[in-house]
Amino acid sequence: MYRTNKYNKPLTIIVGVNQHFETCVFGCAMIVDETEDTYCLFLRVFLDCMGNKKPKVVLIDNDERIGFAVNQLLSDCTHQLCAWHLGNNATKNIKIPEFNQGFYDLIYTYYTEEGFEEKWADL
Structure with a gap:
């Protein structure tokens, strides 16, 4: 548009x-x-x-x-x-489906700071 x-x-x-x-x-x-x-x-x-x-x-x-x-x-x-732009940029530039799925999970799911840091380190 x-x-x-x-x-x-x-x-x-x-x-x-x-x-x-x-x-x-x-x-x-x-x-x-x-x-x-x-x-x-x-x-x-x-x-x-x-x-x-x-x-x-x-x-x-x-x-x-x-x-x-x-x-x-x-x-x-x-x-x-914006989360949409972060996710869009990740999928355009990182061609690893598992990473992109995990990244979207981190963006759109609520985690405590500790939980986020754990998930990010695993990713």
Whole structure:
């Protein structure tokens, strides 16, 4: 669906979880380009609309320009890569089915820190 609108512009969406743990859209914009400045402007406007209330956790893809904007404007938030992108990158770059299966298990199953470390060492 990327750039499939009639203006051929990227759509940026901020999705979150409300107080009832329901997924909701907090903001979206069709942006002019995907530069650091544009993402910074987008986040500034978003924060202004939200009364400068920042999210606790930010999940993004591996785009350095988004990462730059998040580090500049949301530096006090926990910033992590999206699990889908991590898993997708693993399957593209690591051609060992057992590893990929174990990696997906680590991403999508809850473990204590000790349990995670054990599973990771086994992997």
